[in-house]
Amino acid sequence: xxxxxxxxxxxxxxxxxxxxxxxxxxxxxxxxxxxxxxxxxxxxxxxxxxxxxxxxxxxxxxxxxxxxxxxxxxxxxxxxxxxxxxxxxxxx
Amino acid sequence: xxxxxxxxxxxxxxxxxxxxxxxxxxxxxxxxxxxxxxxxxxxxxxxxxxxxxxxxxxxxxxxxxxxxxxxxxxxxxxxxxxxxxxxxxxxxxxxxxxxxxxxxxxxxxxxxxxxxxxxxxxxxxxxxxxxxxxxxxxxxxxxxxxxxx
Numbered sequence: 134x135x136x137x138x139x140x141x142x143x144x145x146x147x148x149x150x151x152x153x154x155x156x157x158x159x160x161x162x163x164x165x166x167x168x169x170x171x172x173x174x175x176x177x178x179x180x181x182x183x184x185x186x187x188x189x190x191x192x193x194x195x196x197x198x199x200x201x202x203x204x205x206x207x208x209x210x211x212x213x214x215x216x217x218x219x220x221x222x223x224x225x
Numbered sequence: 226x227x228x229x230x231x232x233x234x235x236x237x238x239x240x241x242x243x244x245x246x247x248x249x250x251x252x253x254x255x256x257x258x259x260x261x262x263x264x265x266x267x268x269x270x271x272x273x274x275x276x277x278x279x280x281x282x283x284x285x286x287x288x289x290x291x292x293x294x295x296x297x298x299x300x301x302x303x304x305x306x307x308x309x310x311x312x313x314x315x316x317x318x319x320x321x322x323x324x325x326x327x328x329x330x331x332x333x334x335x336x337x338x339x340x341x342x343x344x345x346x347x348x349x350x351x352x353x354x355x356x357x358x359x360x361x362x363x364x365x366x367x368x369x370x371x372x373x374x
Contacts, residue, residue, distance in 0.1 A: 143335035
């Protein structure tokens with residue numbers, strides 16, 4: 134069973150409007166590569182220098198990868214990945 | 226509380242829900258507070274006070290796992306994310322450059338939550354809190370009316 138990836142609104146331009154895509158990957162870093170291959174432009178949107186960009190939350194089955202192994206977080210068949218922009222701001 | 230003088234009504238909110246926002250922001254003072262507004266057809270039906278994981282008088286960031294949980298709960302309830310609120314401590318109820326920048330996907334002008342009304346509550350004068358609503362698009366903030374029902 135493939136991994137399901139929920140695509141946030143700002144990135145749906147790259148997936149031809151699809152809010153959910155499926156793929157296979159063994160970890161989050163590879164997921165970024167696989168998404169880039171299928172939907173060019175994804176890597177730059179998601180990462181910089183091999184690291185997931187600040188203010189981009191990635192969850193594996195509702196768990197934030199920052200509390201797992203970050204880009205090395207392992208994935209398995211049937212996992213649900215959510216990519217969600219952080220809600221943040223400030224007055225400076 | 227003084228309200229926006231904009232001409233476009235973008236969000237309706239009850240007095241009780243507005244009080245929930247005020248209570249959450251007041252409790253967090255002197256740090257910024259934040260939260261999500263859920264509803265339908267431009268009407269707030271539920272306020273989600275959220276945890277600020279960068280508590281300070283000049284910044285807020287929602288706790289990531291709580292944010293996901295709340296967004297899923299909203300979806301499962303058949304509601305929409307209609308607004309995002311946060312407080313300003315020493316500045317007016319107007320989006321800062323950082324507020325505007327972080328409403329977009331990093332490095333782009335693709336809005337993260339294009340339908341959301343960004344509600345800012347200023348506690349600069351704690352006896353007279355001021356709140357206003359904005360739609361953030363095209364790199365700017367457009368004032369919109371937040372109506373108390």
